[in-house]
Amino acid sequence: MTSPHVSEQHAEQHADRRTGRPADQQTDQQTDQRTDQQEGARGWAARGALSRLRFTSLRLRLVVVFALVALTAAVSASGIAYWLNREAVLTRAQDAVLRDFQQEMQNRAGALPVHPTQDELQRTAGQMASGSQHFSVLLVATDPGGRTAYGTSGGLNGFSLKDVPKPLRAAVNRQQKVTSANKSPYHLYWQRVVDHGTPYLVAGTRVIGGGPTGYMVKSLEPEAKDLNSLAWSLGIATGLALIGSALLAQAAASTVLKPVQRLGVAARRLGEGKLDTRLRVSGTDELADLSRTFNNAAEALEKRVAEMAARDEASRRFVADMSHELRTPLTAITAVTEVLEEELEMEGGGIDPMIEPAVRLVISETRRLNDLVENLMEVTRFDAGTARLVLDDVDIADQITACIDARAWLDAVELDAERGIHARLDPRRLDVILANLIGNALKHGGSPVRVSVREADDEIVIRVRDHGPGIPEDVLPHVFDRFYKASASRPRSEGSGLGLSIALENAHIHGGEITAANSPEGGAVFTLRLPRDASALTGRPAEEDKDGKQASGTGGEPAASSPSPSAAPQPQPPSPSQEQGGGQDPTREEA
């Protein structure tokens, strides 16, 4: 074929490759971006609120990727199909036209004289154009008078030499050397042009051995229309492929994301402490693998936690059992100690003055031991979570007065409280808290200790302030720690070391709080906050008595607190009639 044709095709191929490249690069970028975001997604996992957003964006990304792949595939496939078709259709049409034109040129224009007249040219052109191919013909020759004569067939609105592109004219009129490879000096050249949106085929050649130059133009509109409709259907097919790929991506995203979502939910449950959370493993894909890994991890975790809990439980059990066991000998010792004590107090008692200090020591240390065991039992009850509230309506001021009265602290404590402030709480536990706070204040701060009661919304605020040196800053965070002694120089005879810790636990079980601080005016301040009504915490109605309906039920209830959450400065013999003067100091330093 001819050279312009070849060069044209080459250019098309080149353009095709160019359009292919950027699409590939785009997909690459997309994948890179995805891995980046997946990395980031791990960070997001913690933020539950964003998880939905994350899922949707992953879904979006999947859809976009699928769509891009589909688009690339469809566009390149239909593009290739289009161009191949186009070439096939156009080539066939133009080959037929050109063959005809060549034929006509040989038969009719070749029959013309070397210098035909205008009329002859006109007629021959008309004859040439009357063939089956419906092209217009323009013949150019030199008439006998030496002028350039033109002969055109009708149609196509006056086909003139102006309509023939100059390069084509030049090519047609260029005489080539006749060689072995090139048998004739002139060739048939053609070119496709577009004029006002309509494609035309323009071709031209010269009759060899002198004669007119013939040009033809043929509208390629029918072919263009065919190709247009082909392009449309390919476009529609591409669109359908896009939609299909989006739907597919959606489905794929769902199959991937649903297990991921399930995994997320399970992980959250696990984090909330529901260690028996397991995933249903279905299939053999990576997600099933992940589920299996999750299950294994959860199982291992559950086992570990159970082991630790069991060990913890065992050691607590041991302390609880131990303190229980200590009680039996202690009961016997305590009873006998009292006999000894009475003997001591008797005028001219039968105790040898030499061993009197020994007896006193036994008595006081037995009491200490009693307190310690009592506190230990109380602590184990809190640790085991078996401590319960026995609620009653309490007048706070009365309770505080009774508490300090029973321990003979009336002279050492200034009470600033109005009567009539009522709260629903466990009077024994309140007593334990107060006795520990006030006892502690007396011990470390010295009298006077000031106790004030204020009401605040649905809270009762009790402040215990002493006039001592205050609590050192480094000790402040530890005052509620078990067995934490403020001063290493007096490790003993300062109580059990559990008092404030028990007070705090007792406040907590009411839903309250105790804070320790130093007053700007000097001295330590312990602030106790208790809710006005703690019945919400006991899990039963505010009134524990339901008009006899509990008659048979009480026995089964895990009800109520220890009979004596005494734990701490307990006025040991709370005997009503006998021991009136005996509100003891918690430390029992007398003896």
Next chain:
Amino acid sequence: MSPVPSLLLIEDDDAIRTALELSLTRQGHRVATAASGEDGLKMLREQRPDLIVLDVMLPGIDGFEVCRRIRRTDQLPIILLTARSDDIDVVVGLESGADDYVVKPVQGRVLDARIRAVLRRGERESNDSAVFGNLVIDRAAMTVTKNGQDLQLTPTELRLLLELSRRPGQALSRQQLLRLVWEHDYLGDSRLVDACVQRLRAKVEDVPSSPTLIRTVRGVGYRLDPPQ
């Protein structure tokens, strides 16, 4: 009541039994001891003590069961000695009919005070009687009859009924009742009152689950109402 009250101490631990016997004897009680529930029940029949001090954890039949068996026939006061101060023990003990409880390690003086308080409940004081519907409380004879039938009340139940009947229509708080009946201090266990009220209701009310005589006053305590 004999001038020197006689007690029966049922306790399986030798050391505690000996020590408490020593201590209580010094406080002026006559003390008999038993090492098991079975022995205790036998001695109860033989000696007719005024009061029983009963350990909860006993070999063989436990303290609760002993308490229940005693209550089937006798209304004498029972004080429980609980070593396991688990809450459930106290509640079960009060359910099975104990009048009071003491937690180990108990001090002799505390136990003595409780014993004396319980024994005082049976003492007469006035000579009138009161009628609440079909319930007749004879304070002179210390008896309560319902529809002419004698009711078997423990001294504690009787004392509770007397204290309530002395102030008919007036609500008494649990803490007040603890002081009046049990002679406990300000930290008395209000469950003693609740358990005793339940037992009393079971005896005096027509339908114990919907009482018409001993009414609960929400947020306060209990009240004895003359029936309308």
